Amino acid sequence: MSDERPQEEEAHRKEGPLEQDLYQAQQPEATTPADQAAQAPGLRPGWSVPRDHLPRPTYWPVVMALGITFMCFGVVTTFIISAVGLILFIISTVGWIGDIRNEQREHAGDH
Numbered sequence: 001m002s003d004e005r006p007q008e009e010e011a012h013r014k015e016g017p018l019e020q021d022l023y024q025a026q027q028p029e030a031t032t033p034a035d036q037a038a039q040a041p042g043l044r045p046g047w048s049v050p051r052d053h054l055p056r057p058t059y060w061p062v063v064m065a066l067g068i069t070f071m072c073f074g075v076v077t078t079f080i081i082s083a084v085g086l087i088l089f090i091i092s093t094v095g096w097i098g099d100i101r102n103e104q105r106e107h108a109g110d111h
Helices: 007-013 017-025 033-037 060-076 079-106
Strands: none
Touching: 060 079
């Protein structure tokens, strides 16, 4: 019988040991005992395959840090600066959570 392995696997076999370890780490995690027996040796028990995308860049962490700084500076100066910091903190928290929820909705079909 002929060799029926996918061409992708053949290409990874020709690469060096580091590339082979990375390929093996991308194999899906075994869920049943039969799958665990056939699991790639490069993926340790309890490990999972990393996500295939990075989150979008956002300014919300910077706005949150600015709000926290204003709140702390307002403690030693005046409550108005603390109030501005609190407003910035609340806006950044809502915006950041909204970004996370939108990203989860967009990538829900990928998994």
